[in-house]
Amino acid sequence: MQIGLLGKTNVGKSTFFSAATETLVQIGNYPFTTIEPNVGIAYVKTNCACKHFGIEHKHSLCIEGTRFIPVKLIDIAGLVPGAHEGKGLGNKFLDNARQAEVLIHVVDASGSTDSQGQSVAVGTQDPLQDVQFVEEEFDKWMLQILKREWQKLARETETKNIKLIPTIAERLSGLGINEYDVGSVLQKLELLTKKPTTWNDDDLFLFIKELRNSTKPMIIAANKADLCTDLxxxxxxxxxxxxxxxxxxxxxxxxxxxxxxLIDYNPGEKNFKIKDGVNITPEQSKALELVKTVLAKLESTGVQQIIHSACFDLLKLIVVFPVEDETNLSNKDGDILPDAHLLPLGSTVKDLATLIHSDLAKGFLHAIDVKTKQQISGSHQLRNEDVIKIISTLSRG
Ligand SMILES: Nc1nc2c(ncn2[C@@H]2O[C@H](COP(=O)(O)OP(=O)(O)O)[C@@H](O)[C@H]2O)c(=O)[nH]1
Ligand SMILES: [Mg+2]
Structure with a gap:
């Protein structure tokens, strides 16, 4: 699961990235928060299944029944005006854009960053225009990938026995787009009945726009809201x-x-508390006072909520806890509820097996829904917060 950060220069992408990937505690199996300079681990907060069973367990990612699940965050820099014409958009951008399943579009909601990324007076720039600009720039960039040799390609689907959907999907496979994605959008736009050689520029652009919407949904992070004079x-x-x-x-x-x-702070909350007995410099005190006024204005800093919404509102992911021992809710080593996986809604038990280990899927027999103790088949659709034991002739690893 990967989330991409997108936006024009100086709107706060890197700040968002640092804030979201800065972990508060050293987390056992996840020593690194930054994998590459622009790739890091953020966490979504969900319920841990320990709550349902009313048990206590020691797990570095479970804090009082709240489970932190790692998600990859990528700072996709480089989308500048004219980027689709080739300025500054290399393979790195393509790579990052392909990996992202959902995009957080960071804009300067205070309107104090101009198109060149220069700092200007609050309210002099229109964040709505920024939203349009970045989306268009991204779409135009996708469009030029499709448009390369489009005429030839379109002709061939009519004259030779070449199929349209696989051909387009192949073109865009570098972006992680598949035949199903392409087919659904063509159908929705009723383009399947129109000869490809007669598609005009609007048809192509609309197609790309829809395709991007469905394969890379976006949430707007209205950043620098602390500077907004009104919301x-x-x-x-x-x-x-x-x-x-x-x-x-x-x-x-x-x-x-x-x-x-210095403080107790649970990401996503409206409040923080200065710890008893700590010495705070006048400078730190001033900074924390400022933070208080921002929190009073915005309810929360929004960072945690945006990551949450990207995963659960846009991607509609569910959380599933696999266990090997259904009585102790543990793995072989006795770790209770060791893993929490994020899966797309509609995923089956077999999908979970595949995600854990290919061998587990190969030798798959059946599974047990640990909450209901019922036996379930591979095609059974998983629900949010399911706890599942998979029974397979081949064990993992
Ligand atoms: N007031 C305010 N400034 C911010 C915020 N986020 C980032 N900035 C400032 O905006 C400038 C650009 O931030 P940066 O993260 O480097 O932007 P990027 O070019 O999009 O990666 C820096 O001076 C940040 O300190 C915010 O939420 N509020
Ligand atoms: Mg940056």
């Missing part, structure tokens, strides 16, 4: 698509203060 712009942005107000910089201050042992 009406957020309501305007919401009309354009899923939007959450945020202040990445405030989240970063909170994470750092928490890591330094």
């Amino acid at each position: 009406s712009v957020i309501e305007e942005l919401k009309k354009k698509g899923a939007t959450i107000a945020c202040s990445a910089e405030t989240e970063l201050v909170l994470k750092k203060a928490s890591k330094a042992g």
Whole structure:
């Protein structure tokens, strides 16, 4: 599961990335928060299944029944005006864009960053235009991939025995787009009945736009909301698509203060507490006072909510807990509820087996729904917060 961060220069992508990937505790199996300079691990917060069973367990990713599940975050830099014409968009961008299943579009909601990324007075830039610009730039970039040799390709689907859907899917496979994605959009736009050689530029652009919407859904992070004189712009942005107000910089201050042992802060919450007995410098005190006013204005910094919404509202993921021992809810080593996996809604028990280990899927016999103790088949659809034991002739590893 990978989330891409997109946006024009200086809107706060890197700040969002740092704030989201800065972990508060050293987490056992996940020593690194940054894999590459622009790839890191963030966490979504969900219920741990321990709550359902009313048990207590020691797990570095379960804090009082709240389970932290790692998700990959990629800072996809490089989308500048004219990017689709080849300026600054290399293989790295393509690679990052392919891996992302959902995009967080960071905009400067305060309107204080101009098109060149320069800092200007609050309210002088229109964040709505930024939303349109970045989406268009991304779409145009996808379009030029499709348009290479389009005429020839379109002709061949009519004159030779070459099928349209696989041909287009192949073109766009570099973006992680498959035949199913292409087919669904062509059908929705009623383009399957129109000869490809007669598609005009609008048809092609609309096709790409829909395809991007369905394969790389976007949520708008209305960043720098701390600077907004009023928040009406957020309501305007919401009309354009899923939007959450945020202040990445405030989240970063909170994470750092928490890591330094100055405060207790649970990411996503409206409040934090200065720890008893710590010495705070006048400078730190001033910064934390500022944080308080921002939190009062925005309810929360928004960073955690945006990651949550990307996973659960846009991608509609569910959480599933596989176990090997259904009585102790543990793996072979006795670790209770060792793993929590994020899967797309509609995933089956067999999909879970495949995700855990190919051998487990190969020798798959059946599974047990640990909550109901019922035997279930491979084609059984998983539900959110299911606890599953898989029985296979081949064990993992
Ligand atoms: N006021 C405010 N400034 C922010 C916020 N997020 C980022 N910035 C500032 O915006 C500037 C650009 O941030 P950066 O993360 O480097 O932007 P990027 O080019 O999109 O990666 C920096 O000076 C940040 O400190 C925010 O939430 N509020
Ligand atoms: Mg940056």
